[in-house]
Amino acid sequence: MAHDDQFRFEYEPGVLRFGTDCVDALSDELAQQGFDRALVVCGSTVGSTPEVIDPVTRGLGERLAGIFAETTASKRLSTAVDGLEAMRACDADVLVGLGGGSSLDVATVIAVLAADDRDPAAVGRELVETDSISVPDGSLPPVVAVPTTLAGAEQSQVAGVTASPESGLVDEPASGGVADRRLMPRAVAYDPTLFATTPKPILAASGMNGFDKGLETLYARNATPITDATAMRGLRLLRDGLEALGEQPVDETLLKPVVEGIALVQYGVSRPGETTLSIIHAFGHGLTRTYDVQQGAAHAIVAPRVLRYLFDRVDARRELLAEALAPEHDGDPAEAVIKAVENVRDALSLPSRLRNVDGPELEAFPAVAEAIIEDSFMGNAPPGLEATTEELEAVLRECY
Structure with missing residues (x-):
């Protein structure tokens, strides 16, 4: 772009909440947006660290449907497949990505997988062939982000994903991403207290x-x-x-x-x-x-x-x-x-x-x-x- 007097700016952020203990209002935020049952998506360390997970579960209150604490920095497609099973098992209608960018990315991929009944192996083949996963038409389960690192992955409509042959979903290592305007988190909670636990x-x-x-x-x-x-x-x-x-x-x-x-x-x-x-x-x-x-x-x-x-x-x-x-x-x-x-x-x-x-x-x-x-x-x-x-x-x- 030449930096002149003409520009076009289209941006659709989710609700941004900021401040100490703002995760206390997670249940209120979900209620305002019409969501009832949240699956928290995080890594095992976050999921087993009371200083991080407890404020979030308290803030969700009765809207907490379950915790899926299996994400890793690799952002594996197989992890998202397992997360989808957990989401369906607890009948969640919203995903809360808690932790670093990898947990938010996995939550986002879970939302993409939840939108239809594609065979996971077919999704793996698509990732190998196109370096991406297509996002189905129609509605997607919403994602709420609760970041605890400073990389800045939470105001984004893209997510990364990888796959390895060990998963049985691909024949060769693959990596890529998903992108769609509907993948922007519906809300982000910036709580300095949680960042301080990192x-x-x-x-x-x-x-x-x-x-x-x-x-x-x-x-x-x-x-x-x-x-x-x-x-x-x-x-x-x-x-x-x-x-x-x-x-x-x-x-x-x-x-x-x-x-x-x-x-x-x-x-x-x-x-x-x-x-x-x-x-x-x-x-x-x-x-x-x-x-x-x-x-x-x-x-x-x-x-x-x-x-x-x-x-x-x-x-x-x-x-x-x-x-x-x-x-x-x-x-x-x-x-x-x-x-x-x-x-x-x-x-x-x-x-x-x-x-x-x-x-x-x-x-x-x-x-x-x-x-x-x-x-x-x-x-x-x-x-x-x-x-x-x-x-x-x-x-x-x-x-x-």
């Missing part, structure tokens, strides 16, 4: 991922004045909040501005038919699809170098980024932005080199660069950028 290393890594959503939203081709406003306010909160998170003990008071920032940088990121995620997230995909490096660590490593690559070639709205991240700077706005991002990374004690994580070695960089340039998020690269695989490979070498 270990600091997880908050730090996920926070870097969420922080980068704000960066990318400002320079994406489809940026709008609306997303400029929310992303800039969110980045200001995250710059200070994430640095404080790295230096101080975790509690709900410390996390309130961080959680607020994460909520804001997501606003308008995932829209019908488009997203503002861009080149940093494409690098993240390229590095994590076939390697064990964690997404937040990958983002921490690549973000400053990708920004330098962008600033060397296009404007990438450096003045706006500097206004958000380094309003006091009196020199080169590009350098001020890069330094601010490095400061956040370092305060969170995240890695700065690929050689120090379980990522690709030098000989794999051409293939990784090819995966990055083919990633759909590259379509949102800043106006004027004409990236080549050779350039992206050079950025990877800088990251090494």
